[in-house]
Amino acid sequence: DTGVSQNPRHKITKRGQNVTFRCDPISEHNRLYWYRQTLGQGPEFLTYFQNEAQLEKSRLLSDRFSAERPKGSFSTLEIQRTEQGDSAMYLCASSSSGANVLTFGAGSRLTVL
């Protein structure tokens, strides 16, 4: 098992462009989480899935953000019409149901110019 994989690791884009990040969780984990970490801050919860169902979304997830996990395996996080305030590290994590430990990926760093 290679752990939680995130791609791309770095993305530089211009304001107004759309970006998409992908997360491949640990294969036997049915829960998948997205967090955002801005410079000098701790991670902030964005959303989480159990299998393909999106069970909770943070108020931080504006209508420009959408996350999917169509087959209950990998997940994508899309940001439309990016703004400079979207610049952050986007972290993905996964776990098994009932487990109390999240395994995090290395993150995808977004820079919006």
Added chain:
Amino acid sequence: AQSVTQLDSQVPVFEEAPVELRCNYSSSVSVYLFWYVQYPNQGLQLLLKYLSGSTLVKGINGFEAEFNKSQTSFHLRKPSVHISDTAEYFCAVSDQVGAQKLVFGQGTRLTINP
């Protein structure tokens, strides 16, 4: 609503010295507490967790933490640090045993000087 305060944004210590990283939380319900470490260009790694039972929790790399309900604290300690402990440390709280939604503190950067 839950919140976590890490009282020190940076902690410099000399190698082989003891260290304590402070964490206070607020929650109106049962809490489950975690410490994560983030090395440069790596994902967060779990150091230790408190779910129930003994208030003194031992984790990896020689770290331990003590849950103090009356002081709403969960400070992280190590009796003797190494250069390799240089990293960012995050305290986190959840009100769900499945840890579906962690609330993190702002982090403490631990710098070990030779």
